[in-house]
Amino acid sequence: MPTYDYHCPENQQTLTVQHGMKESIRTWGELCTRTQTEPGKTPLDASVERVISGGIALPIASPIPQLPMSGCCGNPSSCGHGH
Structure with a gap:
C-alpha cells in the first residue's frame, strides 16, 4: 500500500499515512x-x-564505458572472415 504525507497548514504538522491510491484524507x-x-x-x-x-x-549509476566499434570477430576494421 502506498505511503503519503499530509500537511496541516493550521498547525504546520506533517504526518505520514498508508492508504489506497484512490483514497484521500481531507x-x-x-x-x-x-x-x-x-x-x-x-x-x-x-x-x-x-x-x-x-x-x-x-x-545515478556511473556511465557504461563505450567500447570501440568492432566487426563480428572483434576486429575493429572488419570481421576477417574473408567476405
Whole structure:
C-alpha cells in the first residue's frame, strides 16, 4: 500500500499515512484517526493537504564505458572472415 504525507497548514504538522491510491484524507481529524495521533488543540475539521514528493531518490549509476566499434570477430576494421 502506498505511503503519503499530509500537511496541516493550521498547525504546520506533517504526518505520514498508508492508504489506497484512490483514497484521500481531507481533515486533521481523519488524519489523526488513521495515524493514531492525538489531535491536540487543532480543530478536527481543519483541512489537510497531500504533500507531493519527488518520489524515491536512487543513486545515478556511473556511465557504461563505450567500447570501440568492432566487426563480428572483434576486429575493429572488419570481421576477417574473408567476405
